[in-house]
Amino acid sequence: MATVLGLKCRECGELYPVSPVHVCELCFGPLEIIYDLEAIAKKVSRESIEAGPTSMWRYRDLLPIDGEPTVGLDCGWTPLVRADRLGKELGINNLYLKNDSVNHPTLSFKDRVVAVALTKAKEFGYQVVACASTGNLANSVAAHAAQAGLESYVFIPADLEQGKILGTLIYGTHLLAVSGNYDEVNRLCAEAAGKYGWGFVNINLRPFYGDGSKTFGYEIAEQLGWKAPDHVVVPCAGGSLISKIYKGLGELNALGLIDGVPTKMYAAQATGCNPITSMITSGAEVMRPVKPNTIAKSIAIGNPADGYFAAETVRKSGGWAADVTDEEVVDGIRLLGRTEGIFAETASGVTVSVAKKLAAEGRFGRNDVVVLAITGNGLKTQEAVSGELGRPTYIQPNLQSLDTALRAETLVTA
Numbered sequence: 001m002a003t004v005l006g007l008k009c010r011e012c013g014e015l016y017p018v019s020p021v022h023v024c025e026l027c028f029g030p031l032e033i034i035y036d037l038e039a040i041a042k043k044v045s046r047e048s049i050e051a052g053p054t055s056m057w058r059y060r061d062l063l064p065i066d067g068e069p070t071v072g073l074d075c076g077w078t079p080l081v082r083a084d085r086l087g088k089e090l091g092i093n094n095l096y097l098k099n100d101s102v103n104h105p106t107l108s109f110k111d112r113v114v115a116v117a118l119t120k121a122k123e124f125g126y127q128v129v130a131c132a133s134t135g136n137l138a139n140s141v142a143a144h145a146a147q148a149g150l151e152s153y154v155f156i157p158a159d160l161e162q163g164k165i166l167g168t169l170i171y172g173t174h175l176l177a178v179s180g181n182y183d184e185v186n187r188l189c190a191e192a193a194g195k196y197g198w199g200f201v202n203i204n205l206r207p208f209y210g211d212g213s214k215t216f217g218y219e220i221a222e223q224l225g226w227k228a229p230d231h232v233v234v235p236c237a238g239g240s241l242i243s244k245i246y247k248g249l250g251e252l253n254a255l256g257l258i259d260g261v262p263t264k265m266y267a268a269q270a271t272g273c274n275p276i277t278s279m280i281t282s283g284a285e286v287m288r289p290v291k292p293n294t295i296a297k298s299i300a301i302g303n304p305a306d307g308y309f310a311a312e313t314v315r316k317s318g319g320w321a322a323d324v325t326d327e328e329v330v331d332g333i334r335l336l337g338r339t340e341g342i343f344a345e346t347a348s349g350v351t352v353s354v355a356k357k358l359a360a361e362g363r364f365g366r367n368d369v370v371v372l373a374i375t376g377n378g379l380k381t382q383e384a385v386s387g388e389l390g391r392p393t394y395i396q397p398n399l400q401s402l403d404t405a406l407r408a409e410t411l412v413t414a
C-alpha cells in the first residue's frame with residue numbers, strides 16, 4: 001500500500017508527511033506527491049494494469065490514496081479516437097483525440113481530479129468539500145459530493161454559462177456565484193479555506209487533485225499500445241493538466257512500461273486569456289497575470305497557480321504554444337463537430353484551432369503521432385455556438401413539403 005512517500009516542495013525540496021497541505025511553510029512553494037517508484041515497479045506491469053477496471057482506477061497504484069477508491073468509480077478510460085478526417089483538414093497524418101468530453105459522470109476531464117481528491121478527502125475525514133471553479137470543476141465536485149454523501153460548497157464567477165450553472169445545481173450543492181472573475185473567486189476561496197474546515201479540492205487538497213490528471217497521460221500511452229505520442233496539445237487554465245500528463249508519461253517510462261518519452265507538449269490558450277502561452281512564446285522568465293476576456297470561460301484563469309510549471313513542462317519537452325481568438329474558438333468547435341462527430345466545449349475549440357496553427361507552422365513531422373486533449377462537452381457551453389449554426393428547415397409532415405424544401409436554396413446543409 002505504501003506507494004506514496006510524502007509531499008515535497010517543488011521550489012526548495014522540503015519534505016512533508018501526507019496531509020491536506022499544499023504550500024511549503026519555508027518558501028510558500030507548491031507541494032507535490034512523491035511516490036516510491038521502486039515499490040510500484042514491483043507491483044505493476046502492463047498485464048496487471050490491463051487486467052484492471054475499465055476506468056482510471058486501473059492505475060490505482062500510481063495514485064495518492066491509501067485504501068481502495070470510494071468516489072468516481074467509473075471515471076476515465078475514455079476513447080482515444082483516430083481522427084483522419086480532422087487530420088486531413090489540419091494537415092496532420094497521424095491525429096488522435098483523447099476524448100474526455102464523454103468522461104463520467106460530468107463530461108469533462110475534471111472528473112479525474114475530483115475522483116482522486118474526494119476519495120482522499122474521505123480518507124482525511126472531511127465532511128464538507130468545496131472548490132473554486134471556472135465551471136467544469138463545479139459540475140464535478142457537486143456530482144461526486146452527492147455520490148459520496150458529502151456536503152459541498154461550490155464557488156464560481158457569476159457570469160458562467162447556463163449549462164455549467166444548471167449542471168452544478170442539479171446535484172443539490174451550495175452554489176455561490178461571486179461577482180468577480182475566477183482569480184477573485186480563487187482568492188476568496190483561499191481565505192475561506194483557512195477559516196472553515198473544508199476540503200477545497202483545488203486549494204488544500206491540490207497536490208492530490210493534480211495527480212488525478214496523470215491518468216489522462218497514462219491512458220493515451222496505453223491506448224497507443226504502450227507508446228508515448230510525439231506531440232500532445234493541451235488547453236491550459238491553471239496549468240496543471242499539461243504538466244501532469246507529462247509527469248504521467250515520465251512515470252510510465254521510469255517503471256519500464258513504455259520505452260522513452262519523445263513527447264513534445266504544447267500549451268493552448270485563448271488570446272483573451274493567455275498568461276501561459278505568452279510566457280512561452282515571448283521567452284519570459286516570469287509569468288505576467290492578465291485580466292481574462294474570452295468565451296473560453298472554462299480555461300479563463302488570469303493568474304494560473306501552475307502557470308510557471310506549465311511553461312517549464314513545454315520548454316523541457318521541446319514543445320511550443322499558441323493562442324487563438326474567440327472567432328477561431330468557434331471555428332474549432334464547428335470543425336471538430338463537422339469532421340469527427342464530436343461536440344466539444346470552448347476549451348476544445350481552442351485546442352483544435354491551436355493545433356491547426358501549430359501544424360501550419362510546420363511543428364509536426366510527417367508521420368508523427370499527434371494527440372489533442374479534448375477536455376469538455378459542448379452541450380455545456382451552447383452559448384458559444386448557438387448564434388452561428390443557422391436554423392432547421394421547418395416542413396409539414398408530407399412529401400410535397402419535403403420536396404419543396406429540398407429544392408429551396410435556403411436548405412441548411414452545413
Ligand SMILES: *Cc1c(COP(=O)(O)O)cnc(C)c1O
Pocket residue numbers: 108109110136137235236237238239240241242298299345347348375376
Ligand atoms: C480545467 C480545464 C482545463 C485546464 O485544466 P488545468 O489543469 O487547470 O490547466 C482544460 N479544459 C477544460 C474543459 C477544463 O475544464
Ligand SMILES: [Zn+2]
Pocket residue numbers: 009010011012013014024025026027028029
Ligand atoms: Zn519550499
